Amino acid sequence: MARFKRILLKLSGESLMGKQGYGIDAERLEDYARQIKEIQEMGVQIGIVIGGGNIFRGLTGSQKGFDRVKGDQMGMCATVINSLALSSALGAFGVKSKVMTAIRMEPIGEFYSKWKAVEALEEGYVCIFSAGTGNPYFTTDTGSSLRGIEIEADVMLKGTRVDGIYTADPEKDTKATKFTEITYDEIYMRGLKVMDLTATTMCKENLTTREMCEQLGINYSSWKQSDVRNHPEIVRLRDTTISRNHIYKSSSLSIIERVWKNRKR
Numbered sequence: 001m002a003r004f005k006r007i008l009l010k011l012s013g014e015s016l017m018g019k020q021g022y023g024i025d026a027e028r029l030e031d032y033a034r035q036i037k038e039i040q041e042m043g044v045q046i047g048i049v050i051g052g053g054n055i056f057r058g059l060t061g062s063q064k065g066f067d068r069v070k071g072d073q074m075g076m077c078a079t080v081i082n083s084l085a086l087s088s089a090l091g092a093f094g095v096k097s098k099v100m101t102a103i104r105m106e107p108i109g110e111f112y113s114k115w116k117a118v119e120a121l122e123e124g125y126v127c128i129f130s131a132g133t134g135n136p137y138f139t140t141d142t143g144s145s146l147r148g149i150e151i152e153a154d155v156m157l158k159g160t161r162v163d164g165i166y167t168a169d170p171e172k173d174t175k176a177t178k179f180t181e182i183t184y185d186e187i188y189m190r191g192l193k194v195m196d197l198t199a200t201t202m203c204k205e206n207l208t209t210r211e212m213c214e215q216l217g218i219n220y221s222s223w224k225q226s227d228v229r230n231h232p233e234i235v236r237l238r239d240t241t242i243s244r245n246h247i248y249k250s251s252s253l254s255i256i257e258r259v260w261k262n263r264k265r
């Protein structure tokens, strides 16, 4: 049995563009699809939220004179494009998937509801939740926290270009150092851009250490923060996930793949 029954995977739009700097890199897409298939074959139910930053971001648009709400709607459409691309790549690997949309746009995708999503996940479909939250002024980070919490995912995993949480963006600042462990409160205090603050707050308010302990079969009443060092399961969890109150983000799905390869049976 895999460690997690159900996961929510967040892929940034930028991670899809590979080295080409814009749009969708077919090789990267194929690589993701292959890894998602491997994870699914381990019996894990997979929900995915993809960003749209490789195509359009509302905020960037508004800085160039676009109306913010229309710009955000364009951004949400960009996430739908990416979701369709991933769904198509998954299909090529024989993986059944459903694109769900936060805004009604049948027949492009099914209008999202938690119940339909959970049913599809239980039936073995990979569910791709597109159009973020369906509202302007939000991001797909918040979309993934929301969907992750709604579908009761055991863990939310974030694939980005950077292999962890750093004191600053390591692609811009060579002096940036990587955290081995971090809490939500530190993220606020240090003003780190791990996820946007709305998404961070959603996770902080909805996912607790108690849940993490229950999930890992640890006695919550005797739980101490220092146990993290002695508990290999949590170390592994901490090294790979945005989850509960220990947060980390992985650079690519290959890290996630490694976790499952090392999983306890």
Ligand code: UDP
Pocket: 011, 012, 013, 014, 050, 051, 052, 053, 054, 056, 057, 058, 059, 071, 072, 073, 074, 075, 076, 078, 079, 131, 132, 133, 134, 135, 136, 137, 138, 139, 140, 141, 142, 143
């Ligand atoms: N967006 C939105 N509401 C949402 C999710 C996304 O308006 O709930 C828009 C917003 O303009 C955002 C764009 O879609 O900039 C693309 O999403 P995001 O920036 O999160 O993509 P990523 O950075 O992950 O590629």
